[in-house]
Amino acid sequence: xxxxxxxxxxxxxxxxxxxxxxxxxxxxxxxxxxxxxxxxxxxxxxxxxxxxxxxxxxxxxxxxxxxxxxxxxxxxxxxxxxxxxxxxxxxxxxxxxxxxxxxxxxxxxxxxxxxxxxxxxxxxxxxxxxxxxxxxxxxxxxxxxxxxxxxxxxxxxxxxxxxxxxxxxxxxxxxxxxxxxxxxxxxxxxxxxxxxxxxxxxxxxxxxxxxxxxxxxxxxxxxxxxxxxxxxxxxxxxxxxxxxxxxxxxxxxxxxxxxxxxxxxxxxxxxxxxxxxxxxxxxxxxxxxxxxxxxxxxxxxxxxxxxxxxxxxxxxxxxxxxxxxxxxxxxxxxxxxxx
Ligand code: AVJ
Numbered sequence: 113x114x115x116x117x118x119x120x121x122x123x124x125x126x127x128x129x130x131x132x133x134x135x136x137x138x139x140x141x142x143x144x145x146x147x148x149x150x151x152x153x154x155x156x157x158x159x160x161x162x163x164x165x166x167x168x169x170x171x172x173x174x175x176x177x178x179x180x181x182x183x184x185x186x187x188x189x190x191x192x193x194x195x196x197x198x199x200x201x202x203x204x205x206x207x208x209x210x211x212x213x214x215x216x217x218x219x220x221x222x223x224x225x226x227x228x229x230x231x232x233x234x235x236x237x238x239x240x241x242x243x244x245x246x247x248x249x250x251x252x253x254x255x256x257x258x259x260x261x262x263x264x265x266x267x268x269x270x271x272x273x274x275x276x277x278x279x280x281x282x283x284x285x286x287x288x289x290x291x292x293x294x295x296x297x298x299x300x301x302x303x304x305x306x307x308x309x310x311x312x313x314x315x316x317x318x319x320x321x322x323x324x325x326x327x328x329x330x331x332x333x334x335x336x337x338x339x340x341x342x343x344x345x346x347x348x349x350x351x352x353x354x355x356x357x358x359x360x361x362x363x364x365x366x367x368x369x370x371x372x373x374x375x376x377x378x379x380x381x382x383x384x385x386x387x388x389x390x391x392x393x394x395x396x397x398x399x400x401x402x403x404x405x406x407x408x409x410x411x412x413x414x415x416x417x418x419x420x421x422x423x424x425x426x427x428x429x430x431x432x433x434x435x436x437x438x439x440x441x442x443x444x445x446x447x448x449x450x451x
Contacts, residue, residue: 130252134244137266140273140307146356147396154400158382160409161349163295164271168352172243174345181341183333186291189443190321194220197436198227201447204434205317207235208282212289213270213308215239218250220289224319225258236262238278242269271300274307286312289321293424294378294414305428309450318430318448324441325415328372335370335379335413343368346381346410358394365389365402377420381411416444426451 153160179187228235247265346368366383385402431451
């Protein structure tokens with residue numbers, strides 16, 4: 113609230129002004145789009161789709177519900193770890209800036225900002241997300257809780273490079289939570305981590321939240337919940353294709369399946385075809401036949417061991433500095449520095 117504007121409490125919220133105050137983060141390099149990705153993914157066997165297309169408005173809402181499911185321990189375990197260790201983490205890093213990749217609602221990060229406030233630090237918060245409206249909401253909530261907090265909302269795709277991240281002084285804590293790294297493997301993981309490393313100075317740190325490898329039952333239950341929310345989340349990607357690509361894919365002809373692949377340490381999610389049918393994607397000018405027994409590969413959610421994670425971090429010029437594990441290795445936070 114600005115004391116200089118006496119009408120602030122009664123003035124209508126200017127939604128356009130709020131959106132405008134979100135700065136675009138221009139991409140450093142071109143990333144492929146939906147049409148290209150579907151064309152290439154549907155040419156493969158099994159056919160595949162990128163998990164980045166899950167998150168339309170309905171997909172984001174379903175994901176929020178997943179986070180509250182009894183079987184999906186990841187979100188709660190991570191929040192518990194942050195609560196337990198926020199003060200120690202912040203005392204160690206003493207960040208002048210917190211830059212969060214894929215911040216979304218930034219609810220988990222509130223814990224870190226509260227720790228900064230307790231430590232007497234004047235830390236600025238820079239959330240980065242592809243969705244500008246979610247950033248506006250996050251900023252309003254955060255500024256209500258932390259009066260005076262400087263929030264610089266950046267709208268952009270963190271997979272398109274970070275060359276245009278505004279320059280910072282002092283120490284920056286990069287934050288990448290929610291086991292989001294689990295969607296990236298091989299080249300894409302190295303690129304993402306390399307992009308973060310390229311923005312980091314010797315005093316900067318990356319706080320990474322990942323899901324450790326654990327027993328198959330716990331892992332598979334987290335991706336096959338009894339209410340079917342994850343199944344709806346997975347199938348919703350077909351609604352996205354139908355809407356965005358003028359398609360007529362029969363969503364009911366697919367069934368959700370998620371299995372742990374122990375050789376690759378990852379959950380693999382599929383949409384299995386249970387009824388043969390032909391669908392047209394108007395925007396591609398293509399017709400696709402789906403046959404019973406074939407599967408559409410929609411997501412990988414990697415699970416990590418500390419040394420497995422080193423295999424991602426070290427080639428990117430990064431190294432683990434401190435590890436925090438939740439009860440019985442349910443979840444992990446890693447504080448990472450430049451190697
Ligand atoms: C947001 C990618 C971390 O892989 O656990 C949840 C997405 N998919 N249930 C995950 C997801 C199915 C989630 N990530």
